[in-house]
Amino acid sequence: MAPDSTLMKAIRSALTWAALVLLIILWLPLLGVIRLFDWRAPHRATGRTFRYLGNLMTKVNPAWRITRTGTLPANRRGPYVVVSNHQSSADIPVISRLPWEMKWVAKAVLFKLPLAGWMMRLAGDIPVDRGDTASRAAVLPQASEMLKRQCSVMFMPEGTRSKDGRVRRFQDGAFRIAINAGVPVLPLAVDGTMDALPKHGWQFSGADVRLHVFDPIPTDGLTAADAPALRERARQRIVEQIAAWRGVPTEAVDGTLKTGEEDAKSTATPLNAPSGG
Known part of the structure; x- marks a missing residue:
């Protein structure tokens, strides 16, 4: 890349971040006012307003070309346990474009951020500290309560962003x-x-971003012993879709094959979320 092109990319990225920060500053008081009237859990109106901010964020950078495929569920309220692979912090605003509310299980440190963290709390998202057993255990009743209230819950079962775009091992908690x-x-x-936004990077790039919505996988009649099989069924769908997009064999996308990880090593360590890891 030519030096002037590198400079222009840095300038565009700085301007994009400035626009995003301005959006967040403007959105916080709006969210606070809505929450005053939306005081009953699951705070659906507050959550939808917050997700719409994510939608706007994807439009600030015109170099992102986002395509959604698949079929939206007929019953958008579900509730569902929604799971996705995790490549970048940009996943969050991209997925927020989906037209239904879901509470995100997210890294606890994100809730401590000024402005954005405050809005996550107002929206009713669920914090988890992966290094804290009590925090992980607290996700189960919180997520279950949201599901009882007909509100879907969003997990990223890899637990952290992929370093190379391959789909890593999923953990069992969400399933x-x-x-x-x-x-x-x-x-x-x-x-x-x-x-679009590399891990540990701050500069935005032009990118063709794809989001695919699969048909829901029923859990009727399943027990806790079926969680690993359910996990792998969902994960395999994701691996196959990404491989098809890239025109490569599934082995090139399956991140568990690179390190020789075995399914038996996947324990029930719960609950993974969008993170900065």
């Missing part, structure tokens, strides 16, 4: 919650966001 609540699992596949 155990779905089975326990008797609700379907709704898988999503996302690709291209790593190019």
Whole structure:
């Protein structure tokens, strides 16, 4: 890339971040006012307003070309346990474009951020500290309560962003919650966001971002012992979709094959979320 092109990319990225910060500053008081009247859980109106901010964020950068495929569920309220692979912080606004409310299980440190973290709390999202056993255990009743109130819950079962765009091993927590609540699992596949905003990077790039919505996977009749099989069924759908988009074999997308990880090593360590890891 030519030096002037590198400079222009940095300038465009700085301007984009400035626009995003301005959006967040403007959105916080609006969210606070809505929450005053939306005081009953699951705070659906507050949550939808917050997700719409994510939708606007994807439009600030015109170099992002976002395509959604698949079929939206007929019953958009569900509830569902929604699961997705995780490539970039850009996954969050891209997935927020979906036209239904869901509470995100997200890294606890994000809730401590000024402005954005405050809005996550107002929207009723669920914090989890992966290093804290009590925090992980607290996700189960919180997520279950949202599902009882007919509000979907969003997980990223890899637990952190992929370093290379491959789909890593999923953990069981989200799938155990779905089975326990008797609700379907709704898988999503996302690709291209790593190019849009690389991990640990701050500069935005032009990217073709794809989001695919799969048919829900029912959990009727399943028990906790079926969680690993349910996990792999959802994960395999995502791997196959990303491989099809890229025109490569599934082995090139399956991140568990690179390190020789085995399914037996996937324990019930719960609940993974969009993170900065």
